């Protein structure tokens with residue numbers, strides 16, 4: 001439960017500040033797309049918490065907290081997960097783009113960011129996904145943002161999150177590039193889509209979310225109660 005919230009910052013101000021200071025992970029497509037997902041969640045009355053798998057310095061976590069607060073959903077908790085040691089070694093389905101340890105952050109950076117905008121910080125779960133997710137995810141997830149970049153990280157994230165999704169909850173996979181559906185999508189991390197295909201197989205292809213630029217987002221919507229995956 002979140003308690004501290006004198007006034008919610010202007011989303012327009014925060015949007016512009018994040019684009020200026022955190023352009024390495026958020027952009028003018030991602031921010032409104034995630035805002036729309038969260039606002040619709042409130043409108044549909046989906047129960048459950050919000051999780052981010054791969055939070056880095058907390059830019060998207062801060063945006064999600066502020067959108068929730070501004071849309072009457074301050075009661076939703078946010079849980080974030082990260083190694084805080086940066087990316088793991090890449091697997092064979094991942095490109096040779098980044099060295100292990102790239103994107104290393106410190107939980108203190110995330111806390112300072114939330115403090116600077118006077119927002120309640122998320123519950124932080126440091127560690128590798130394979131160690132933290134099985135026991136530390138909330139029982140019911142309304143919205144999940146999967147941003148682990150690599151095949152193994154996304155497969156581990158899907159395996160842990162999908163069975164915990166609330167009926168009608170949504171899960172966004174960042175860097176999911178389906179070039180047939182959206183030729184503009186950035187296709188730099190093909191292990192992400194490969195993990196989704198291996199997890200869902202033919203059952204439930206992700207919907208593609210398009211932006212004005214090279215957004216690569218896939219959306220999974222959990223079925224209504226009793227409908228199966």
Ligand SMILES: C[S@@+](CC[C@H](N)C(=O)[O-])C[C@H]1O[C@@H](n2cnc3c(N)ncnc32)[C@H](O)[C@@H]1O
Pocket residue numbers: 025026052053054055056057058059060061081082083084085086087088103104105127128129130147148149150152153
């Ligand atoms: C692109 S960054 C996340 C950016 C963040 N979502 C944002 O929008 O501000 C990817 C993060 O995933 C984390 N990560 C990737 N694979 C992981 C794993 N298997 N376990 C824990 N953390 C992982 C990295 O440490 C890194 O901080």
